[in-house]
Amino acid sequence: MKNGISLKELAARLKLAPSTVSRALNDSYEISEATKKKVISMAEKLNYQPNPFARSLRENKSKSIAVIIPERINNFFAQVIDGIESITSEHGYHLLVYSTHEDVEKEKKIVSLLQNGRADAIVMSVSSQTNDISHLKNLYERGLPILFFDRVCAEIPTTKFITNDYESAFEGTKHLLQQGCKRIAFLMLSMELSITRERHRGYLDALKNAGIEPESRLSICCSHQDAENIQLITELLNSKSRPDGILASVEKLALSTYHAVKKTDLSIPDDLKVISFSNMSIPNLLNPSLTTITQPAEAIGQECAKILIKKLTKPRQPDLPNEVISLPSKLTIRESTLVR
Amino acid sequence: MKNGISLKELAARLKLAPSTVSRALNDSYEISEATKKKVISMAEKLNYQPNPFARSLRENKSKSIAVIIPERINNFFAQVIDGIESITSEHGYHLLVYSTHEDVEKEKKIVSLLQNGRADAIVMSVSSQTNDISHLKNLYERGLPILFFDRVCAEIPTTKFITNDYESAFEGTKHLLQQGCKRIAFLMLSMELSITRERHRGYLDALKNAGIEPESRLSICCSHQDAENIQLITELLNSKSRPDGILASVEKLALSTYHAVKKTDLSIPDDLKVISFSNMSIPNLLNPSLTTITQPAEAIGQECAKILIKKLTKPRQPDLPNEVISLPSKLTIRESTLVR
DNA sequence: TTGTAAGCGTTATCAG
DNA sequence: CTGATAACGCTTACAA
Numbered sequence: 001m002k003n004g005i006s007l008k009e010l011a012a013r014l015k016l017a018p019s020t021v022s023r024a025l026n027d028s029y030e031i032s033e034a035t036k037k038k039v040i041s042m043a044e045k046l047n048y049q050p051n052p053f054a055r056s057l058r059e060n061k062s063k064s065i066a067v068i069i070p071e072r073i074n075n076f077f078a079q080v081i082d083g084i085e086s087i088t089s090e091h092g093y094h095l096l097v098y099s100t101h102e103d104v105e106k107e108k109k110i111v112s113l114l115q116n117g118r119a120d121a122i123v124m125s126v127s128s129q130t131n132d133i134s135h136l137k138n139l140y141e142r143g144l145p146i147l148f149f150d151r152v153c154a155e156i157p158t159t160k161f162i163t164n165d166y167e168s169a170f171e172g173t174k175h176l177l178q179q180g181c182k183r184i185a186f187l188m189l190s191m192e193l194s195i196t197r198e199r200h201r202g203y204l205d206a207l208k209n210a211g212i213e214p215e216s217r218l219s220i221c222c223s224h225q226d227a228e229n230i231q232l233i234t235e236l237l238n239s240k241s242r243p244d245g246i247l248a249s250v251e252k253l254a255l256s257t258y259h260a261v262k263k264t265d266l267s268i269p270d271d272l273k274v275i276s277f278s279n280m281s282i283p284n285l286l287n288p289s290l291t292t293i294t295q296p297a298e299a300i301g302q303e304c305a306k307i308l309i310k311k312l313t314k315p316r317q318p319d320l321p322n323e324v325i326s327l328p329s330k331l332t333i334r335e336s337t338l339v340r
Numbered sequence: 341m342k343n344g345i346s347l348k349e350l351a352a353r354l355k356l357a358p359s360t361v362s363r364a365l366n367d368s369y370e371i372s373e374a375t376k377k378k379v380i381s382m383a384e385k386l387n388y389q390p391n392p393f394a395r396s397l398r399e400n401k402s403k404s405i406a407v408i409i410p411e412r413i414n415n416f417f418a419q420v421i422d423g424i425e426s427i428t429s430e431h432g433y434h435l436l437v438y439s440t441h442e443d444v445e446k447e448k449k450i451v452s453l454l455q456n457g458r459a460d461a462i463v464m465s466v467s468s469q470t471n472d473i474s475h476l477k478n479l480y481e482r483g484l485p486i487l488f489f490d491r492v493c494a495e496i497p498t499t500k501f502i503t504n505d506y507e508s509a510f511e512g513t514k515h516l517l518q519q520g521c522k523r524i525a526f527l528m529l530s531m532e533l534s535i536t537r538e539r540h541r542g543y544l545d546a547l548k549n550a551g552i553e554p555e556s557r558l559s560i561c562c563s564h565q566d567a568e569n570i571q572l573i574t575e576l577l578n579s580k581s582r583p584d585g586i587l588a589s590v591e592k593l594a595l596s597t598y599h600a601v602k603k604t605d606l607s608i609p610d611d612l613k614v615i616s617f618s619n620m621s622i623p624n625l626l627n628p629s630l631t632t633i634t635q636p637a638e639a640i641g642q643e644c645a646k647i648l649i650k651k652l653t654k655p656r657q658p659d660l661p662n663e664v665i666s667l668p669s670k671l672t673i674r675e676s677t678l679v680r
Numbered sequence: 681t682t683g684t685a686a687g688c689g690t691t692a693t694c695a696g
Numbered sequence: 697c698t699g700a701t702a703a704c705g706c707t708t709a710c711a712a
Contacts, residue, residue, distance in 0.1 A: 003400065003456070003457050004455065004456065004482070006688090006689055006690090007689060007690065007691095008689070008690090016698080016699090017698065017699045017700070018689085018690080018691090018699090018700095019690095019691075019692085019693095019698075019699065019700075019701090020697085020698055020699070022690070022691060022692095023691090023697095023698085026691085030697060030698090031697070031698085032697060032698090035697085035698085047455075049455050049456035050456065050689080050690075051397070051456060051457060051688085051689050051690070052456055052457065052458045053393040053394075053396040053397040053402070053457070053688085053689080053690090054393075054397050054688070054689030054690040054691090054704090055689080055690055055691080056393035056396075056690095056704095057391070057393040057394050057397055057688090057689080057690075057703095057704050057705065057706090058689080058690045058691050058692085058703080058704055059690085059691075059704085060343065060704075062393070064436075072418040072419075072421055072422050073415055073418045073419060073422065073621065074418075075413055078412040078413045078414075078418065079412075079413060081412055081437075082412055082413065082439065082441075085438075085439060094436050094453070094458065095436065095437055095438070096404075096434050096435065096436055096437075097421075097435060097436075097437040098425075098435070099422065099425060101422075113434070115344065115387075115389050116343070116344065116389035116390065116391060116392055117343050117391060117392065117393070118392045118434065142344070255621075255622055255625060258622075258625050259625070281413065281595075282595055282598075282626075285595060285598050285599070285626050285627065286622075286625050286626065286627065287625065287626065287627030287628075288627075346704095346705055346706085347705060347706060347707095348705070348706090356682080356683090357682065357683045357684075358683090358705090358706080358707090359682080359683065359684080359685090359706095359707075359708075360681085360682055360683070362706070362707060362708085363681095363682090363707090363708095366707085370681065370682090371681070371682085372681060372682090375681085375682085390705080390706075391704085391705050391706070393704085393705080393706090394688090394704070394705035394706040394707090395705080395706055395707080396688095396706095397687095397688050397689065397690090397704090397705085397706075398687080398688050398705080398706050398707050398708090399688085399706085399707075400688075
């Protein structure tokens with residue numbers, strides 16, 4: 001792999017000093033228009049490409065942003081990254097993307113790889129296993145800008161983007177109640193997760209608000225094994241005191257519910273109504289179509305990126321403020337919660 | 341952002357020369373065990389992290405691999421990247437991920453950003469718009485290792501990973517014929533795409549093999565606008581000589597078909613049988629469940645990565661050979677092609 | 681076995 | 697306005 005021509009060589013061709021060429025290319029004001037033009041045209045002719053590492057070394061910035069997500073095979077995270085990229089690419093930033101596969105150990109490894117300046121900032125959503133957050137604290141204390149979205153880490157005083165999880169879950173539960181559900185179950189991944197807690201609160205409050213005493217049996221913690229979850233939900237549905245409504249706090253649990261229902265004599269929505277947080281592209285092609293709470297994923301990514309770009313490009317910018325910014329999700333009612 | 345301690349500072353603490361410390365940390369053989377231990381323990385104590393850019397500058401390698409895909413919101417590509425990451429992360433490589441959004445101009449921009457050594461290699465699947473390939477040729481000629489998967493670029497003499505597209509399409513079409521289809525349509529994105537051409541060949545040959553003369557009207561080129569495609573397919577289904585079978589060469593076109601069918605009086609599989617190349621996670625939750633040809637996406641990613649790692653880590657490795665490696669896809673028959 | 685010094689390709693400082 | 701020089705943090709000849 002032969003790299004292109006260097007600044008020094010370009011300068012030699014032009015019979016100019018490297019510093020002059022550098023200034024011309026960086027559009028310094030203290031350069032004559034004439035030489036500026038000459039330099040630029042020669043640079044184009046020879047297809048000069050500055051070496052990013054020399055620059056990074058010199059300027060102590062990488063022009064890269066690390067994005068850490070719990071899983072790639074998930075429309076929500078893919079959309080967020082699209083949103084981030086749409087902004088950052090305009091500013092010459094590159095995206096290093098890492099998946100933790102919901103594994104804290106992997107998350108720690110990745111985070112430790114980012115301690116050395118390879119990325120100028122981190123945008124992340126924590127794994128569902130993450131309870132010890134020393135690795136994140138560590139990173140924060142080194143002064144690396146971190147920005148959380150969706151699954152945030154409350155203990156780190158930085159900017160966090162979330163959706164109105166409490167309200168959405170409240171509304172979703174209320175909708176199930178309005179459709180006649182009496183016993184609503186809440187499916188979740190892990191109580192450690194910020195989104196789980198908020199959504200669970202919304203669920204509980206909606207029940208209490210309707211004069212229903214929540215049963216702790218109906219708040220169900222699932223795993224990452226789809227097969228296990230399907231098994232668990234099947235048993236739930238076959239139990240004497242089965243629920244007649246389900247609020248899935250993440251998409252995969254709604255899908256497991258659909259699979260589980262197939263293994264029983266029940267049907268959605270007649271015997272069981274289902275609503276789920278989900279950014280899948282085809283909720284209306286499921287059988288029955290799925291009532292969803294959809295998060296503004298791309299907008300989240302864009303907002304994250306905008307704040308970050310401001311922080312990274314404006315000189316002497318203050319630290320990312322310790323605030324939580326909430327964007328609204330959207331409830332779309334479909335057949336899975338229909339009364340017929 | 342204060343970066344950590346430097347090698348020089350670490351050396352000062354140890355009262356050793358930087359070069360000695362460097363050698364100790366890089367496990368050079370020409371260093372006494374005693375100092376090696378001392379250095380390593382001190383490095384750990386002070387949490388020394390080598391500056392990646394200094395190293396990159398010096399060694400002229402980035403320890404990054406660029407992955408360019410046409411879209412992120414697509415399980416197939418997400419799975420491939422998971423596969424790549426599973427291998428490359430073990431070898432200390434970082435993944436720069438770019439999406440072209442099926443736009444050649446974006447693809448060109450991204451490619452041009454990678455001319456300066458920011459990535460040690462590129463793994464990519466070209467956009468469906470890509471017919472002018474000068475940007476890729478350019479990159480190849482600079483000596484940057486490029487590896488294509490799925491949507492490959494035949495003109496660039498490098499290693500390409502594909503699936504047995506011809507055979508899969510042949511088998512898929514044959515299956516439709518066996519299920520009684522007489523008029524089978526082929527839905528595609530763009531004739532420029534390697535996968536389109538192969539899959540189309542398989543489709544045509546299966547028809548001919550059954551003594552059916554292909555109708556060119558039934559080979560349908562769609563766009564990237566789902567709404568347009570649904571419209572197009574709806575019209576097709578409402579036409580007098582409508583097809584009774586559809587082979588979708590990419591998943592999104594099968595989904596558009598499902599949407600289109602909803603707008604007609606027809607039903608799948610009674611009036612129209614559908615089969616599609618697809619890596620979606622829930623083909624069996626669609627109504628009706630979708631017969632799919634699933635590509636071994638994660639394996640493709642892993643194989644790409646293995647070849648690349650070998651090329652990048654072994655000294656004096658030859659160029660990536662100009663060969664096409666094919667992995668088999670899997671046909672899974674579901675309700676959408678059922679006879680009842 | 682360890683130290684000295686040069687150099688990777690930039691940019692910033694200081695002279696001219 | 698332009699040029700010389702140092703420095704960013706690391707590795708590797710070459711010297712000792």
